[in-house]
Amino acid sequence: xxxxxxxxxxxxxxxxxxxxxxxxxxxxxxxxxxxxxxxxxxxxxxxxxxxxxxxxxxxxxxxxxxxxxxxxxxxxxxxxxxxxxxxxxxxxxxxxxxxxxxxxxxxxxxxxxxxxxxxxxxxxxxxxxxxxxxxxxxxxxxxxxxxxxxxxxxxxxxxxxxxxxxxxxxxxxxxxxxxxxxxxxxxxxxxxxxxxxxxxxxxxxxxxxxxxxxxxxxxxxxxxxxxxxxxxxxxxxxxxxxxxxxxxxxxxxxxxxxxxxxxxxxxxxxxxxxxxxxxxxxxxxxxxxxxxxxxxxxxxxxxxxxxxxxxxxxxxxxxxxxxxxxxxxxxxxxxxxxxxxxxxxxxxxxxxxxxxxxxxxxxxxxxxxxxxxxxxxxxxxxxxxxxxxxxxxxxxxxxxxxxxxxxxxxxxxxxxxxxxxxxxxxxxxxxxxxxxxxxxxxxxxxxxxxxxxxxxxxxxxxxxxxxxxxxxxxxxxxxxxxxxxxxxxxxxxxxxxxxxxxxx
Amino acid sequence: xxxxxxxxxxxxxxxxxxxxxxxxxxxxxxxxxxxxxxxxxxxxxxxxxxxxxxxxxxxxxxxxxxxxxxxxxxxxxxxxxxxxxxxxxxxxxxxxxxxxxxxxxxxxx
Numbered sequence: 001x002x003x004x005x006x007x008x009x010x011x012x013x014x015x016x017x018x019x020x021x022x023x024x025x026x027x028x029x030x031x032x033x034x035x036x037x038x039x040x041x042x043x044x045x046x047x048x049x050x051x052x053x054x055x056x057x058x059x060x061x062x063x064x065x066x067x068x069x070x071x072x073x074x075x076x077x078x079x080x081x082x083x084x085x086x087x088x089x090x091x092x093x094x095x096x097x098x099x100x101x102x103x104x105x106x107x108x109x110x111x112x113x114x115x116x117x118x119x120x121x122x123x124x125x126x127x128x129x130x131x132x133x134x135x136x137x138x139x140x141x142x143x144x145x146x147x148x149x150x151x152x153x154x155x156x157x158x159x160x161x162x163x164x165x166x167x168x169x170x171x172x173x174x175x176x177x178x179x180x181x182x183x184x185x186x187x188x189x190x191x192x193x194x195x196x197x198x199x200x201x202x203x204x205x206x207x208x209x210x211x212x213x214x215x216x217x218x219x220x221x222x223x224x225x226x227x228x229x230x231x232x233x234x235x236x237x238x239x240x241x242x243x244x245x246x247x248x249x250x251x252x253x254x255x256x257x258x259x260x261x262x263x264x265x266x267x268x269x270x271x272x273x274x275x276x277x278x279x280x281x282x283x284x285x286x287x288x289x290x291x292x293x294x295x296x297x298x299x300x301x302x303x304x305x306x307x308x309x310x311x312x313x314x315x316x317x318x319x320x321x322x323x324x325x326x327x328x329x330x331x332x333x334x335x336x337x338x339x340x341x342x343x344x345x346x347x348x349x350x351x352x353x354x355x356x357x358x359x360x361x362x363x364x365x366x367x368x369x370x371x372x373x374x375x376x377x378x379x380x381x382x383x384x385x386x387x388x389x390x391x392x393x394x395x396x397x398x399x400x401x402x403x404x405x406x407x408x409x410x411x412x413x414x415x416x417x418x419x420x421x422x423x424x425x426x427x428x429x430x431x432x433x434x435x436x437x438x439x440x441x442x443x444x445x446x447x448x449x450x451x452x453x454x455x456x457x458x459x460x461x462x463x464x465x466x467x468x469x470x471x472x473x474x475x476x477x478x479x480x481x482x483x484x485x486x487x488x489x490x491x492x493x494x495x496x497x498x499x500x501x502x503x504x
Numbered sequence: 505x506x507x508x509x510x511x512x513x514x515x516x517x518x519x520x521x522x523x524x525x526x527x528x529x530x531x532x533x534x535x536x537x538x539x540x541x542x543x544x545x546x547x548x549x550x551x552x553x554x555x556x557x558x559x560x561x562x563x564x565x566x567x568x569x570x571x572x573x574x575x576x577x578x579x580x581x582x583x584x585x586x587x588x589x590x591x592x593x594x595x596x597x598x599x600x601x602x603x604x605x606x607x608x609x610x611x612x613x
Contacts, residue, residue, distance in 0.1 A: 129576055136583050143590065152601040159529065159598045160607065162591055166536050167524060169587070173543045173580055180573065181550035 004048050005060035005075045008083055008120045011041045016113035023107065031098055034109040038094055041116065042087045049080040053480065055487060057497035059126070067126070067498050068190035074126035074498055077484040078331070082123045082254050085335040086247050088466060089342055090116055096346050096459040097240035104149040104238075111148070115141035115244065122251050126498055128179065128186045128263075131255065132172050135220070139165050142248060145241045146233065157236035164219070164229040172216045178209035188263050189498035192491060196269030203270060210264055210274045214256065221252025223316060224286040227309045231293060234305035239349030240459075242301070243342035246308060250334055253315045257327075260319060261488040267495060279320030280409055284416045287313030291420040295427050300351060300360040300435070303427060304344040307385055310420060311337040317417065318400055321407055327485035329399035332478050336392040336470055340384035343463040347381055350374060350456055351435060362431055364438035370453050375436045377457060380464050382428035387421055392470040397421065399478070509549055516542035529595040529605045536591065540584040548577045 015037030019030060051058060052075050060073040094112060102108040118138025125131050147158045180186055182202045183194035198206050215226070222230040230249070234242045256275070264274040290310030297303035314337070318330020352360040354368040368374060387393035397417065404413040470477065487493065516538050523535025551570030559571035599605045 129579075133579065133583070136587070140587070140590065143594075147594070155594070155598045155601050156608075159591075159594050162587075162594055163524070163532055163536065163607075166587055166591060167539065169583075170520075170536075170539045170543045174546060177543070177547040177550040177573075177576075180547075180576075186572075 002051070002058050002060065004044070004051055005058045005073050005124065006062075007044045008041060008048060009073070009117065009124060011037065011044055012113045012117040012120060015041075016110050016117060019113060020107065020110045023110070027103060030109055031102065034102075034112065035091075035094060035098075037113060038087065038091055038116075041120075042084075042091060045080070045083045045087050048075055049084055051075070052077055052080045055483065055493075057487075057494055059498055068185050068187035071130050072126040072187065072498055073124045074189075074494070075124055076494060077480070077487050078254070078257070079123045081331060081481070081484060082250070082334075083120055085250075085338060086116070086119050086123070088335070089247050089338055089463075090244055092339075092346075092459045092463050092466075093240045093244040093342060095462070096243060097238075099455055101149065101238050101240055107144070108148055111141045111144040112244075115145060117141075119247065119251060123254060126188055128176055128188055128191065130186075131188075132169070132176060135172065135251075136169065138248070138251070139169070142245065145244070146237045148241060149238050154236045154238075157232045161229055161233040168216055168219045171212060171219075175209045175212035175216060178205055178212070182206045182209065187498065188258065189491075189495040191263050192265055192267040192495055193499070195263070195271045196267060198270065206271055207274060210259070210271065211278070213259055213263075214275050214278060217252045217255040217259065218282060219252070221249045221256065221312045221316070222286075222309050223252075223282050223312060224289045224309075227286060227289065227312075230309055231297075231302055231305040234308060234345070235299065235301040239301075239345050242305075242345040246338045246341040246345065249308060249312045250315070250338060253312060253319070253334070256316065257319050257488070262491045262494060265491040266489075267491050276320070276322055279316055279322075280413070283313050283316035283320045284412060285313070286310070286316060287416055287420050289313075291423045291427075295423055298362055300348040300362060300431055301345065303362070303431065304341060304348055304385075307344070307424065308341050310424070311341065313420075314397075314400070314417070317404075317413060321400075321404055321413065323403050323407070324482065324485040324489050326400055326403035327488065328478060328481040329396050329403055331481040331484055332399065332470075332474075333393065333396035336384065336396060336467060339463050339467050339470075340381060340393065343377075343381045343460050343467075344385055346460045346463070347374070347377055350460070351378075362434050364434055367439040371436060371439070373453065373457060375432070377460050377464065378432055378436065381460070382432060384464065384467050386424040386428050388425065390471065391467055392474060395471065395474050395478075505553055505555075509545065509553060513542050513545050513549070516545070527606055527608070529598065529607060532607060533588070533591055533595055537588055540580075540588070544577050544580055544584070547573055547580060549573075 058075040062071045115138055118134050118141055121134030122131060125134055143162050146161060182205050183191055185191055185194050195206060219226040234245055260275045264271055266272050287310050290306050290313055294303045294306035297306055315330050315334060318326045348360045355365050358365040384391045384393055387397045401414060404410050520535045520539035520542055523531045526532055551573035554569040557567045557569045558565050559569050
């Protein structure tokens with residue numbers, strides 16, 4: 001048993017608990033501690049990735065109870081990739097929060113690390129009920145983060161977010177309960193094997209449970225028509241929190257991918273491919289509605305939030321195309337789109353604080369202080385968000401389009417993807433020209449010094465540099481995502497690794 | 505007994521869904537509570553309904569009840585309890601800040 005599998009869980013949990021115990025410590029020391037803990041988690045995530053990069057599937061039986069009787073943690077390429085993406089994004093979100101958000105209310109750093117604990121747990125667990133528990137951990141931390149800083153509009157959006165997710169959790173439990181009632185197991189690898197031997201009279205129940213599970217995960221990843229909670233929530237959360245939340249919908253995408261490739265994958269006999277016919281229509285609908293919502297938005301943050309919905313649609317399309325090439329493209333697109341959305345949320349905040357009452361409304365207003373720097377960053381962020389060359393988003397979308405050629409529904413996929421891309425470009429070009437070019441010449445009084453500007457824009461620049469690095473390392477990273485997709489296409493290895501762990 | 509339990513779960517769920525769709529926060533919170541009761545009963549019943557049988561190994565026992573759903577229900581109850589407490593606090597805060605308990609936060613005539 002390799003303890004590196006549980007280390008990415010223990011690190012954020014102990015950091016969160018430690019920060020709670022040391023809550024009376026000077027804020028600066030707590031900040032140092034928080035960033036150091038995050039860097040340590042990043043190191044552990046890199047170590048875990050190095051362990052699984054050769055295709056090994058590591059398992060960790062909690063309490064040494066063998067699977068399927070005990071809960072197992074499983075680390076494969078997909079889990080490591082998701083973990084690494086999350087932590088890289090979280091680092092810059094945390095750096096952005098250090099500018100004062102963490103002092104706006106209590107326990108920001110505690111909640112932040114518990115959120116990372118929930119995210120890491122969701123990616124690493126091999127048990128469906130444990131996945132529910134980690135969903136709840138990350139959700140309750142996200143409620144706290146979402147409401148952090150207070151304000152009537154935020155509380156109102158937060159209440160809806162909480163109620164929607166509580167209803168979703170109830171559905172999740174019903175799906176989990178039904179699957180347990182049919183198969184008598186909750187270990188995902190064992191579920192796949194047990195579903196293959198479902199008696200004919202229980203097939204309908206198992207199907208209903210599987211589709212209910214899809215509905216729950218679709219709610220979490222804001223797939224249409226269950227996406228309406230997202231724009232209001234993300235547009236009302238403070239910018240660093242919204243930046244971190246850019247990864248939250250990807251947990252839903254990850255869960256759908258895991259359910260589709262493993263639980264209802266090739267090993268589950270009569271139920272294999274249960275989710276497949278639903279994914280592509282859902283994906284294209286999400287992409288279309290997200291893009292149209294962004295076009296209709298009158299505020300920059302709302303537009304970015306709708307683009308987060310659209311990016312979940314693109315990722316679901318990559319899963320729905322059901323070919324390793326498409327999936328590899330999607331997995332390469334995932335960190336790119338999360339980082340770009342995070343940069344856009346931070347940038348929208350930087351724009352909003354410089355425009356007085358106009359805030360981030362997409363109306364021409366007075367010229368902003370430091371307009372050139374903001375404009376340059378907006379240009380790069382828009383390139384990344386729209387998936388234009390030369391950044392990684394273009395490579396990923398090109399790979400996805402090439403994988404879609406020859407698919408029976410290729411006309412629909414190519415049509416919607418390209419149309420959504422074009423509308424994204426139009427939207428971002430219009431926003432940029434409204435915010436930066438059509439501003440009047442008399443400038444607002446400079447409110448902040450140059451040093452403050454540097455601290456404000458460096459997390460955004462860092463995120464963009466990371467996207468450039470993603471682009472530069474495209475050959476190596478796409479090789480890795482292709483290997484990940486190949487591993488997911490053959491779940492037999494995963495099932496074997498999990499269920500034989502107890503014998504060794 | 506199965507029919508009775510099924511009906512109880514059904515009625516609780518129906519009531520919960522109806523209340524969640526109401527426009528004010530208090531019925532919504534009550535609805536979420538009813539839903540979580542229904543879900544807990546449902547999870548419990550997924551281990552099959554057995555009367556008078558122990559969940560752990562005993563020398564005199566002839567039949568057993570499934571202990572796993574009981575553990576799952578316990579976890580679900582704890583989580584549901586915490587979430588309900590949180591959502592009640594949040595609803596109170598929303599009422600205090602918005603001056604209205606409408607879920608859209610808009611004062612209706």
